Amino acid sequence: MSSAIEKIISDHIGRKVHAGEFVETPIDLIYFHDGTGILVFKHLEEMLVKKVGDVESIVFFDHSVPPHSIEASTLQKYVLESSRKFGISKIYFMGEGIGHQVIHEEGHVKPGQIIIGADSHTPTLGALGVLALGVGALDAAYGLAAGKLWLKVPETLLITVEGRIPKGVYAKDIILHIIGSLRAYGALGKVVEFSGSVTERLNVDSRFTLCNMSVEMGAASCFQKIDEKTINYLKNFGVCDLRKHFSDKDSYVEEYFFDISSLEPQVSCPHSVDNVKSISEVEGTPVDQIFIGSCTNGRLEDLVEVAKILKNGKVKPYVKLIIVPASKRILMKAMSLGLIEIFLKAGAMVGVPGCGPCLGMHTGVLGDDEVAISTSSRNFIGRMGSRKAKIYLASPATAAASALTGEITDPRRFLK
Secondary structure (H helix, E strand, O other): OOOOHHHHHHHHOOOOOOOEEEEEEEEEEEEEOOOOOOHHHHHHOOOOOOOOOOOEEEEOOOOOOOOHHHHHHHHHHHHHHHHHHOOOOOOEOOOOOOHHHHHHOOOOOOOOOOEEEEOHHHHHHHHHEEEEEEEEHHHEEEEEEEEHEEEEEEOOOEEEOOOOOOOOOOHHHHHHHHHHHHHOOOOOOOOOEOOHHHHHHHHHHHHHHHHHHHHOOOOEEEEEEOOOHHHHHHHHHOOOOOOOOOOOOOOOOOOEEOOOOOOOOEEEOOOOOOEEEEEEEEEEOOOOOOOOHHHHHOOOOOOOOOOHHOOOOOOOOOOOOOOOOOOOHHHHHHHHHHHHHHHHOOOOOEEEOOHHHHHHOOOEEEOOEEEEEEEEOOOOOOOOOOOOOOOEEOOHHHHHHHHHHHHHOOOOHHHH
């Protein structure tokens, strides 16, 4: 019996592999960004590499867009010049959006691939039936030079989600609930595979959210099998090359079952992602800033839900609401649907497509003792600015409702 991940690696190596085995496998695609690119190119220089090998390679400028300081601008110039020097296949410069989003919008991701990215949230792409691994800069540099990656074949953990999806509950609430149950190290080093009627009903945007935050319970990667929704989604971006892989029934090292029929909106409280509580336990907590965006929840379906709540309201005075679409494509679609006008009229600030305040570097840095509610993936101390700030994580709907009241608010109050 083999998992889908074992089958993908086996296809690349040319022989059957098993979980726990150490292998060197060819990779199909490698990407990194302006933050990690500095270290990647330094390693390539130390290796005396002149040109990258025969592997599709992409660099994204998404972390500091536009650059927030002289130092950031200088380092980005180095990454840009090095990308040209080493022959990187494709450069997505500032304003295109977050790499994890743009890379599949531009048709680079094909089911059955092995993809590595010098960013921890690379497993987001597992929603498209690939093995996507976040790696360090040294592994990324080796991948660029040799077109291969050395790894231990990971075990696969199955999470089945069933039940009726309650009003006001979204993919973010589901994954926060799972992380709160399994804790921060519940899937350490394993691939998380999602199954069940709920995940089948979710659209691909929501599946990205599940895969994205699986990293926050220690997962090495995430995987979701290809279905008609995946196929149609990829066709929209010109991808028809589909290599489907399915796990055998008895190939999982662990299995967990969740029934979400009675689930409330969820909130992750400071200062750990697995410190998860129901909205009723934290409602009324005052907030200073709301951030809606990131590679977790900056997609079009998220912005649509936010607009539903903000449409007939105003952001609470002296509260900052920052909305950053995950890509330029999403921003343009949001504009055509009238969503951006709704945001601006409600009192929100709309940022350049990219990572935005998520990394605590620019466009919404938190000050001492400020409290934020964010749709991003992490709420560690100092993640979005001051080490004295507090960060709560929630769905875009919960974040939007909180912007109208100035305190953590149950989104069901604003949903018809």
